Structures are given as C-alpha cells and as structure tokens.
Amino acid sequence: MIHITLPDGSIKSYEQNITSYEVALSISEGLARNVLAAIVNDEVWDLHRPIQSNATLRLLTWDDEQGKDVFWHTSAHLMASAIEMLYPGIKFGIGPSIEVGFYYDIDFMDYTISSDDFKKIEDKMAELVANKEKINRIEVTKEEALKYFKKKNDEYKIELIEGLEEGTITFYKSGEFVDLCRGPHLPDMSPIKAIKLLSLAGAYWRGDEKRKQLTRIYAVTFPKKKLLDEYLLLLEEAKKRDHRKLGKELELFTFSQTVGVGLPIWLPKGAALRERLENFLKKVQKEYGYQQVICPHIGNVELYKISGHYQKYGQDSFRPISTPQEGEEFFLKPMNCPHHCEIYSCKPRSYKDLPLRLAEFGTVYRYEQSGELHGLTRVRGFTQDDAHIFCTPDQLEDEFCKVIDIILYIFKTLDFKDYTVQISLRDPDNKEKYIGSDENWKKAEKAIIDAVQKRNLNAVIEIGEAAFYGPKLDFMVRDAIGRKWQLGTIQVDYNLPERFDLEYIGSDNQKHRPIMIHRAPFGSMERFIAVLIEHTGGNFPLWLAFEQVAILPISDKYIEYAQQIAQQLENQGIRVTIDDRSEKTGKKIRDAEMQKIPYMIIVGEKEMENNTVAVRKHGMQDMGSMQLDAFAQIINNEIKNQLS
RNA sequence: GCCGUUGUAGCUCAGUGGUAGAGCACUUCCUUGGUAAGGAAGGGGUCACGAGUUCAACUCUCGUCAAUGGCUCCA
Numbered sequence: 001m002i003h004i005t006l007p008d009g010s011i012k013s014y015e016q017n018i019t020s021y022e023v024a025l026s027i028s029e030g031l032a033r034n035v036l037a038a039i040v041n042d043e044v045w046d047l048h049r050p051i052q053s054n055a056t057l058r059l060l061t062w063d064d065e066q067g068k069d070v071f072w073h074t075s076a077h078l079m080a081s082a083i084e085m086l087y088p089g090i091k092f093g094i095g096p097s098i099e100v101g102f103y104y105d106i107d108f109m110d111y112t113i114s115s116d117d118f119k120k121i122e123d124k125m126a127e128l129v130a131n132k133e134k135i136n137r138i139e140v141t142k143e144e145a146l147k148y149f150k151k152k153n154d155e156y157k158i159e160l161i162e163g164l165e166e167g168t169i170t171f172y173k174s175g176e177f178v179d180l181c182r183g184p185h186l187p188d189m190s191p192i193k194a195i196k197l198l199s200l201a202g203a204y205w206r207g208d209e210k211r212k213q214l215t216r217i218y219a220v221t222f223p224k225k226k227l228l229d230e231y232l233l234l235l236e237e238a239k240k241r242d243h244r245k246l247g248k249e250l251e252l253f254t255f256s257q258t259v260g261v262g263l264p265i266w267l268p269k270g271a272a273l274r275e276r277l278e279n280f281l282k283k284v285q286k287e288y289g290y291q292q293v294i295c296p297h298i299g300n301v302e303l304y305k306i307s308g309h310y311q312k313y314g315q316d317s318f319r320p321i322s323t324p325q326e327g328e329e330f331f332l333k334p335m336n337c338p339h340h341c342e343i344y345s346c347k348p349r350s351y352k353d354l355p356l357r358l359a360e361f362g363t364v365y366r367y368e369q370s371g372e373l374h375g376l377t378r379v380r381g382f383t384q385d386d387a388h389i390f391c392t393p394d395q396l397e398d399e400f401c402k403v404i405d406i407i408l409y410i411f412k413t414l415d416f417k418d419y420t421v422q423i424s425l426r427d428p429d430n431k432e433k434y435i436g437s438d439e440n441w442k443k444a445e446k447a448i449i450d451a452v453q454k455r456n457l458n459a460v461i462e463i464g465e466a467a468f469y470g471p472k473l474d475f476m477v478r479d480a481i482g483r484k485w486q487l488g489t490i491q492v493d494y495n496l497p498e499r500f501d502l503e504y505i506g507s508d509n510q511k512h513r514p515i516m517i518h519r520a521p522f523g524s525m526e527r528f529i530a531v532l533i534e535h536t537g538g539n540f541p542l543w544l545a546f547e548q549v550a551i552l553p554i555s556d557k558y559i560e561y562a563q564q565i566a567q568q569l570e571n572q573g574i575r576v577t578i579d580d581r582s583e584k585t586g587k588k589i590r591d592a593e594m595q596k597i598p599y600m601i602i603v604g605e606k607e608m609e610n611n612t613v614a615v616r617k618h619g620m621q622d623m624g625s626m627q628l629d630a631f632a633q634i635i636n637n638e639i640k641n642q643l644s
Numbered sequence: 645g646c647c648g649u650u651g652u653a654g655c656u657c658a659g660u661g662g663u664a665g666a667g668c669a670c671u672u673c674c675u676u677g678g679u680a681a682g683g684a685a686g687g688g689g690u691c692a693c694g695a696g697u698u699c700a701a702c703u704c705u706c707g708u709c710a711a712u713g714g715c716u717c718c719a
Contacts (some may be wrong), residue, residue, distance in 0.1 A: 261711095370710090468719070598674085
C-alpha cells in the first residue's frame with residue numbers, strides 16, 4: 001500500500017501503481033470525468049502513469065492553468081497529427097501551449113497553405129477526436145529517438161533530441177502520429193470538443209532570424225463548445241475596441257504616409273485628451289516635488305557617446321543630422337536622460353538640493369524596424385512622461401517607493417484595477433550585454449527588491465530583462481477584457497551619473513555620486529492612450545471626454561434655448577456641443593451615442609417652458625427632466641469622484 | 645529586417661481582361677420632427693505606385709510602397 005496526500009491535507013491509502021485517474025475515480029465519478037492531468041510530487045503527470053510510492057497528488061482540471069496547459073499541448077499534437085495526415089512528409093518544429101491556445105511550427109516543404117485550409121484541418125482534427133484515439137507515453141533511449149527521426153528525415157526534431165541529455169526520452173503516440181515530447185498529455189483526445197484554427201504566420205526556427213522560417217499555425221481548443229463561442233466573442237470585442245479603429249472613428253489621431261510611417265499625428269480631439277492626461281500627471285508630480293524642464297529634440301553625438309547609447313544603439317538609430325558648415329553631428333533625441341544629466345550638472349549641487357526630480361514630457365525618436373510598427377503602441381516618434389530623480393543612496397528606497405505610489409494612484413484613477421509587477425534583473429551569465437560595475441548592479445537590484453517588499457507588491461522576477469544600464473520595475477495592467485499591457489516603468493541607474501561624472505557635496509564636505517531613477521508612469525503618451533482606448537472601448541471617463549455634454553434641440557425653435565444652456569454649463573467649465581442640424585431627435589441621439597459623448601440633454605417645448613433639461617446618459621435610456629443646476633451638479637460630482 | 649495576407653470614393657466593402665458600384669459620410673433642397681438612421685437630388689475614384697504581357701489591364705505577371713497577422717528586435 002502507498003499513501004497519497006491530497007491538497008486538503010488528507011491522506012489516503014491505495015495499492016501500489018495506482019494511477020491518478022483511479023484516485024480521481026475513487027473520489028467521485030464527476031471528478032474523474034473532468035480531470036485532465038495530475039501534479040504528482042510537484043511534477044505534472046499523465047493520468048495513467050502509475051504512482052509507485054508515497055506521493056502528494058493534486059488533480060488538474062480545466063479550471064487550473066496547468067490543466068489548460070496539458071489540454072492545449074495535447075491539442076497541438078492533435079493538430080500536428082491531422083496536418084501530417086493531410087500533408088504527408090512535412091516536418092515539425094515545436095508545438096507548445098500558450099496563454100490562450102497553442103501553436104505548432106511546421107516546415108510545409110513544397111506545400112502551400114493558407115487560412116482557406118483551416119476548415120479541412122479542423123475537420124480532420126474532429127475526426128481524430130471522434131476516433132477516441134488513445135495517447136500513449138513511450139520511453140526510448142536517445143539513440144532510438146534519433147534513429148526514428150533520422151528515418152523520418154526531420155532535422156528539427158533531430159536537433160532538439162541532440163540538445164537533450166543522455167538517458168530516457170519520451171515519445172507520445174496517438175494513432176500514427178509520434179512526437180518527441182516531455183508531456184504530459186490527456187489520456188485520449190475525446191475531451192477536445194471545440195476546435196478553431198486562428199491564424200498563420202512565419203516564425204524563425206528556434207527564434208533565430210538567421211535560420212529557416214517555418215509556418216506557425218495558431219489555434220485554440222476547448223472542452224465545451226460554449227467556451228469557444230465565448231472566446232470568439234471576446235476576440236470580436238477586442239476588434240471593436242482596437243485603438244486604431246476607434247482612433248479613426250473618434251478622430252483622435254491619424255497616420256500619413258507623406259509625414260512618414262510610424263509617426264502619429266494627433267487630431268484636435270486626441271490632442272485634447274492627451275493634454276488632459278498630461279495636466280493630470282503634472283499636477284500629481286507637482287505635489288510630489290517634481291519640477292518640469294524642457295529640452296531640445298536633438299542632441300550632439302558627443303552627448304550619446306558619453307551616455308553610452310551611441311555605442312549601444314548608434315547603428316540602429318536614425319542617421320545623424322549634421323550642420324552644413326561645421327559638420328557637427330546631432331542625433332534625434334532617442335531618450336531624455338542624457339539631457340537631464342546635463343541639467344543636473346549645470347551647477348554645483350549640494351546634498352541639500354537632493355532629491356532633484358526633473359520631469360519632462362519629452363518627445364523622442366527611435367528607429368523601429370518597419371515590421372514592428374503597430375498603431376500607437378509601437379511608433380518611431382513618441383512622447384515619454386519622463387522624469388529623472390537624482391538622489392543620495394539614503395534617499396533611494398524612499399524615492400523609489402514614492403514613484404510606485406504615483407503609478408498606483410494613476411492606475412486607480414484611470415480604473416486599471418488589475419495589474420501585475422515585474423522586476424527585471426540582469427542576466428549574470430551575459431554580463432557583456434550591460435554596462436556598469438557588479439557592485440552597482442547588486443545595489444540597484446537590491447534597492448528595487450526592497451522597495452517592492454516595502455510596498456507589498458506581488459512581483460515576478462525576470463532574469464535578463466533589465467535595461468542595459470540598470471534593473472527595472474515594470475507595471476503591467478489587465479484591461480477590461482482581460483488583455484495584458486505593459487505600461488509604467490521605474491529604473492535604477494548608477495551608470496549614467498558615473499558616465500556624466502555627476503556629483504554633489506555631502507554634509508561631510510566631500511564629493512559624492514548621486515543615484516538616478518528613471519521613471520515613466522504612462523510609459524509613453526501614445527502607448528498609454530492606445531491602452532486607455534482599448535480599456536474603455538472609447539468611453540472615456542467624464543473628466544477626459546472631449547465633449548462631455550451634447551445638447552440636442554428637438555427642432556430649430558429651441559436652438560436659442562440650447563445656446564443659453566450651453567453658456568451656463570460652459571461657465572462652470574463643462575465641455576458642451578450643440579447639435580443644431582435640422583435632423584430628427586432620433587438621429588441626433590444616434591450620432592451622439594456613436595461619438596460616445598457621455599451625456600446628452602434634449603430640449604424642446606416642455607423643457608423651455610419649465611426651464612429644465614431632459615437628460616440621457618450614454619448607453620442608457622432617458623433619465624427624465626431636471627433643473628439645469630441639478631444636472632450640472634451630477635456632472636461636477638462625477639468628475640470629482642473620478643479624480644479623488 | 646524576415647514570412648504570410650491585403651490595398652477599389654472620406655469610411656465600410658461589392659465587382660469585372662473591354663476604361664467602375666453600394667451603404668454611410670459630404671453638398672443643396674424639402675421636412676421642424678420627443679429618445680439609436682425622415683425624404684429627394686448632387687458632387688466625389690489615374691481601382692496604392694511603377695514596369696511587363698495583351699488589340700485592350702482596375703482585373704494577369706513582376707517589382708516598389710503601405711497596411712495587416714506573426715517572427716526577430718525594443719534605450
């Protein structure tokens with residue numbers, strides 16, 4: 001007999017070689033129906049793998065991330081199996097599960113494939129599911145494994161196997177399809193009830209742009225048809241919220257091929273939105289002791305040689321511009337920090353001046369590969385809500401914490417309730433990618449970790465994700481429909497102060513080196529607004545809306561009354577537009593709704609007589625009539641609540 | 645930058661080897677209407693750009709540019 005410890009702490013006795021599936025069955029039939037895999041002693045196992053000695057066991061279902069993982073990983077095999085039957089002789093790269101769904105990288109050899117073929121593949125997959133093919137785990141030696149794939153002439157799998165250690169290698173076989181795989185997998189394909197191939201893309205073998213490009217097929221599967229329908233609905237919703245689409249419809253920004261690719265142009269409504277966000281942040285920063293500065297858009301090459309950016313990025317930047325007479329070279333400003341270092345060093349600094357917090361909405365220009373450009377989220381010219389804090393070592397942690405507070409306050413105000421935090425550290429095995437001494441890196445990394453602990457943030461640590469000059473703390477938010485976006489960033493930097501030879505006189509009358517914090521709560525205005533558009537679906541909070549109230553006179557006779565009302569609201573700082581077209585009320589309402597104007601007020605005979613307004617809120621029905629003052633108070637209260 | 649897809653009116657899209665269409669938007673006129681589209685008329689396109697094939701190209705071929713889905717990259 002062996003003892004199995006379950007997650008609730010209970011211990012049950014079973015015959016040796018019992019499987020997780022049998023344990024599930026012994027608990028309840030329903031559980032056995034839903035269980036997908038199991039965690040045996042912290043390792044994910046197949047359900048039918050015998051357990052030989054005492055163990056802890058956690059059964060995985062669709063509700064567990066790891067359960068989904070197994071489900072999708074098995075689905076990847078299912079897809080590969082179907083594709084191999086349809087296109088014999090093709091070769092397979094890798095086929096992992098991803099956050100939602102899975103993909104498989106395939107070398108289609110001489111076949112051409114397009115999304116028109118998806119139906120055919122889906123049908124074949126469904127056919128294999130209907131066969132209830134068992135999936136078997138087979139243990140082989142490395143030699144056997146190599147022999148199998150050499151016979152198949154699959155150089156990708158051969159390369160993968162060659163990279164593995166000597167010893168047992170596992171294959172998984174379902175029907176005729178055999179794949180190199182660590183597993184685990186579902187016992188058979190039958191739980192896969194809904195299948196959808198999503199897209200087709202090129203992907204370099206092993207992510208290396210010098211190697212062959214394979215065809216990647218993205219797909220998703222579910223244990224219930226309903227879940228697939230929900231997911232497809234979510235994708236549709238995401239399309240509706242796409243900031244590129246809404247940006248056009250709401251006239252926020254545009255792109256012009258003549259101006260240049262990746263260079264957004266802000267239209268009046270978008271510019272107003274951006275300005276409001278900037279003013280909001282400026283006000284917060286002022287309270288936190290920041291001072292605004294302004295720097296030019298270009299900087300002498302020398303500046304970037306000092307900062308180290310020239311050596312690191314000079315070749316990948318826009319080419320320098322030069323003066324006609326002297327031939328001096330200038331770069332378009334790719335970041336603000338070197339300029340801010342020059343501001344620091346424009347006069348001697350005392351410890352009494354620190355912390356010095358310099359903020360700038362600095363527009364920067366970076367050469368991004370053409371294939372990378374995407375709406376407002378990846379552009380060649382953008383404005384950072386940048387600031388650099390110069391402080392003493394003693395002040396570092398406190399300053400860092402204050403920056404965290406600003407970022408969290410912004411998230412709260414803009415209704416990003418769900419966020420995660422990532423600490424990005426240096427890859428210690430790849431030190432040549434970074435500049436600066438080991439000692440400084442250690443200090444900087446410790447400062448971040450300490451601040452995160454002090455603010456009780458639940459952060460994940462990523463090795464090798466640091467900037468080349470220092471470690472950083474990144475904030476990711478989840479938007480209203482569950483997608484993750486990277487926004488704010490805070491970075492500790494010991495290197496630039498050294499490179500620019502920044503100093504302050506301490507209380508000991510000695511020279512000391514300040515530490516620098518780079519930080520941008522929004523990241524960039526462009527990117528942040530893109531995320532805000534998708535988060536809100538274009539329904540901006542009242543305080544940010546371009547027009548807060550649309551006044552809709554029922555007919556021309558009431559335009560004058562509408563103008564009186566507009567004047568009174570404008571006197572209170574409320575942004576108003578009057579729709580004085582000779583259209584019917586239904587049409588005016590429809591247009592105001594589509595423009596996502598937060599409030600409409602409809603005025604006609606009744607309102608004019610009683611000196612009232614009929615209010616309608618965006619996305620809602622008629623809210624009835626009220627005095628203008630009462631309405632203005634609703635607006636003002638709503639704004640006050642949003643900004644509190 | 646690489647691979648795939650796409651490019652027709654301001655927007656969303658149909659269409660054909662014989663020099664182009666719809667809806668919305670726009671202009672004008674009629675209508676003065678009470679909670680998501682009132683009616684009529686009109687203007688608007690070198691069918692992304694450049695070459696080639698053809699009697700003839702918006703349509704077929706090649707190239708360029710751009711958009712787009714990914715990959716690589718991201719101070």
